[in-house]
Amino acid sequence: MNSNGSNKGFRYFITFLKYLSLVFFSFVAVLPIISCVITAFKTDTEYQQTNVMVPPESWFNFTNFTQAFQRANMGRAFLNSTIILICVLVASVLIGTQLAYVLNRFKFPGNGLIRNLFLFATLLPGVAMQISVYEIMFKLHFINSLPGYIIMMCGTDVIAIYIYIQFFENISYSVDESAIMDGASYFTIFYRILLPLLKPAIVTSCILKGVGTYNEYYCANLYLQDKKKYPTVATSLYTFVGPLGSKYNLICAGVIISLLPALILFIFCQKQIYSGLTAGAVKG
Secondary structure, three states: OHHHHHHHHHHHHHHHHHHHHHHHHHHHHHHHHHHHHHHHOOOHHHHHHOOOOOOOOOOOOOHHHHHHHHHOOHHHHHHHHHHHHHHHHHHHHHHHHHHHHHHHHOOOOOHHHHHHHHHHHHHOOHHHHHHHHHHHHHHOOOOOOHHHHHHHHOOOOHHHHHHHHHHHHOOOHHHHHHHHHOOOOHHHHHHHHHHHHOHHHHHHHHHHHHHHHHOOOHHHHHHOOOOOOOOOHHHHHHHHEEOOEEOHHHHHHHHHHHHHHHHHHHHHHHHHHHHHHHHOOOOO
């Protein structure tokens, strides 16, 4: 009896620790967002004289939001980021799915070598490769060019390719063979039969690629150097950073504005997002 009671108490203690750690890490994750929201509604005087967690005098002070949107040219930034995001996602899906289709469905000399090269590419540090990439971009006159930046961002997404290959391996070859017997070409099989079956994988890869592209600051700051003509959502927020200090209340307001499109998209498409992520999970 004492042994059973001690084991039961130990299990309760472990369960308590699990929930306590969950609450703690959830609080740590949410705390910066709460601080950002509070700061976004403060005036310059309030921000300088009060703690970041002290609520503002008025929750209806939208002056920071209007100033952030206008002074950071966020309208143009949203337009540029939307164009970049749509072009990059369309190109990455078309390129990635076709590469995965060829590597999975066709056996040819060098197939394994190509896969290993893709795997090796993931081990290379992206920042270190920017030296050669910048030189190529400079010689092609792609610096301060939105089309050039889009082409650079459309580079092969290795993770997405492996996600597509994993899904192709779960689709029976008999589907292809039946379509070929009915007179379908390889392009017809890919675009009309296999591509619709890849919808969960496409959703998963688009989420991963889309978040990275939307939040990309390093490459946008490096290759789109004319911030007045080619601002993006990520680079526009640095308008309020200077040698004499930073307008953090305006920066926080700009951060909230930049989060709104992703939040609205998640609210209306959360069912598709969850289904895509769960279907795209690696199954044992």
